Amino acid sequence: MTQYQDDIDAIRALRDVHGSAWQGIDPESAARLRAQNRFRTGLEIAQYTADIMRRDMDEYDADSSLYTQSLGVWHGFIGQQKLISIKKHLKSTRKRYLYLSGWMVAALRSEFGPLPDQSMHEKTAVPALIEELYTFLRQADARELDLLFTQLDEARAGGDETAVEFIQSQIDNHETHVVPIIADIDAGFGNPEATYLLAKKMIEAGACAIQIENQVSDEKQCGHQDGKVTVPHEDFIAKINAVRYAFLELGIDNGIIVARTDSLGAGLTQKLAVTHEPGDLGDRYNSFLDVEEIAAGELSDGDVVIRREGRLLRPKRLASNLYQFRPGTGEDRVVLDCITSLRNGADLLWIETEKPHVEQIAGMVDRIRAEVPSAKLVYNNSPSFNWTLNFRQQAYDQLAAEGADVSAYDRDRLMSVEYDGTEIARIADEKIRTFQRDGSARAGIFHHLITLPTYHTAALSTDNLARGYFGDEGMLTYVRDVQRQEIRRGIATVKHQNMAGSDIGDTHKEYFAGDAALKAGGQHNTMNQFS
Numbered sequence: 001m002t003q004y005q006d007d008i009d010a011i012r013a014l015r016d017v018h019g020s021a022w023q024g025i026d027p028e029s030a031a032r033l034r035a036q037n038r039f040r041t042g043l044e045i046a047q048y049t050a051d052i053m054r055r056d057m058d059e060y061d062a063d064s065s066l067y068t069q070s071l072g073v074w075h076g077f078i079g080q081q082k083l084i085s086i087k088k089h090l091k092s093t094r095k096r097y098l099y100l101s102g103w104m105v106a107a108l109r110s111e112f113g114p115l116p117d118q119s120m121h122e123k124t125a126v127p128a129l130i131e132e133l134y135t136f137l138r139q140a141d142a143r144e145l146d147l148l149f150t151q152l153d154e155a156r157a158g159g160d161e162t163a164v165e166f167i168q169s170q171i172d173n174h175e176t177h178v179v180p181i182i183a184d185i186d187a188g189f190g191n192p193e194a195t196y197l198l199a200k201k202m203i204e205a206g207a208c209a210i211q212i213e214n215q216v217s218d219e220k221q222c223g224h225q226d227g228k229v230t231v232p233h234e235d236f237i238a239k240i241n242a243v244r245y246a247f248l249e250l251g252i253d254n255g256i257i258v259a260r261t262d263s264l265g266a267g268l269t270q271k272l273a274v275t276h277e278p279g280d281l282g283d284r285y286n287s288f289l290d291v292e293e294i295a296a297g298e299l300s301d302g303d304v305v306i307r308r309e310g311r312l313l314r315p316k317r318l319a320s321n322l323y324q325f326r327p328g329t330g331e332d333r334v335v336l337d338c339i340t341s342l343r344n345g346a347d348l349l350w351i352e353t354e355k356p357h358v359e360q361i362a363g364m365v366d367r368i369r370a371e372v373p374s375a376k377l378v379y380n381n382s383p384s385f386n387w388t389l390n391f392r393q394q395a396y397d398q399l400a401a402e403g404a405d406v407s408a409y410d411r412d413r414l415m416s417v418e419y420d421g422t423e424i425a426r427i428a429d430e431k432i433r434t435f436q437r438d439g440s441a442r443a444g445i446f447h448h449l450i451t452l453p454t455y456h457t458a459a460l461s462t463d464n465l466a467r468g469y470f471g472d473e474g475m476l477t478y479v480r481d482v483q484r485q486e487i488r489r490g491i492a493t494v495k496h497q498n499m500a501g502s503d504i505g506d507t508h509k510e511y512f513a514g515d516a517a518l519k520a521g522g523q524h525n526t527m528n529q530f531s
Helices: 003-022 027-036 042-062 076-090 102-108 125-158 161-172 192-205 233-249 281-286 330-342 358-371 387-401 423-433 435-442 453-469 475-489 502-516 526-530
Strands: 068-072 096-100 181-184 209-213 256-261 291-294 306-308 311-315 348-351 377-380 445-450
Touching: 003 027, 003 161, 027 125, 027 502, 042 125, 042 192, 042 209, 042 256, 042 445, 068 453, 076 096, 076 125, 076 453, 096 102, 096 125, 096 445, 102 125, 102 181, 102 453, 125 161, 125 181, 125 192, 125 502, 192 209, 192 233, 209 233, 209 348, 233 256, 233 281, 233 330, 256 330, 281 306, 281 330, 330 348, 330 358, 348 358, 358 377, 358 435, 387 423, 423 435, 435 445, 453 475
Parallel strands: 068 096, 068 445, 096 181, 181 209, 209 256, 256 348, 348 377, 377 445
Antiparallel strands: 291 311, 306 311
């Protein structure tokens, strides 16, 4: 017996108990509604997707070629279309997630209008987007199953038992569009209590994985901007604990915490760490500060000093009242951050880098794994990187190291279109193509994501449409570049009424009112032109 048939039998028995009062209830119709609404709460989704991520993490530990991927999305419809496309082209959603980017929430979802990635947007926008994404993914399930139910009814009416059996198996083995979301909580939006409260809302909306960074929450900057300020490890550990408590309170015992370090590009700290004895965590954090040795008599009013090994050291303090780290300490701080986070409750790491370079990432991960062998990364394949220039320069350096003649190239101008057909361009594009595979094999990257790709694709596709439609081509631009492509590539949105739920609504009307239902999908519906 399948769950579908079990539900039919259970509802039939329930209807029989209620007698004639329930005569208008069809058990199979009710079972179909249940099948189309597999997840009843966000916590069910969080548990289901946490189990998926944990399984995927174990599989990656056994075989680094089994990495996972996601694209950042900023609206439920965009996330839905991504998963529909994945199922269409790849036949399964396995190893594919969604990423919820704080950058895109700030830029696209705030009531204040477009904002920079500095935690100025409403914190409630984050769980609201998680809930919206899962609403659209569940609707994708309902739509796909509604189409299968229609096919099942047609096969039954036609007496085609082979088709009935095949369609029934598709229903019984239906793969949901619901996948894990890695959700960005920025630096926690306040103190640990604020982090805990927001984390609960995110988990209740369905998030199984929460990413948190070690910046000061009220001075948070985008990972690819200047002016980043980190916090001592004890402050960050408190927020990791806050997120874990939120997971445990809500019963998601295997929820995933992604600890992000911005130390590679962060040269400032807001405060000195508390230290109790030489070599402890606070002392190690402070050891990276840019200091000058002074004598007791040289102290001025308001000076802050550290005593280490009998010496008085004055940290360099800026006019902003921030303290400065010594240049060149970024990688050492990253390694300490990552080891500390893993030893204090984090499950995955995120190292924000300034360029996509496998060996740079691997150099840090090798040091981390010397202490924590299971360490693995979530890595941002960021649109903030100039991928073409970075990898052409890597190709240039590789050829130069091999003794090849690179005199025809200007290393600083390799982005130029004049180099598109060259050997350097070919090598660079191949490196870009294999970057995720190479990074997962060499640098411990379990999950590859692009933070804000759909921000860029929305702008690019709109530019293409506007350029032609408002120019000489007029309607031809839309027909040729949009609708015709939707039809020929089998993109379901060409039947936008169906995608928005019109056919599901008609089905429901039949459930509720039988032959008296007034349906929208009759012979005069223009969507029939796309049958």
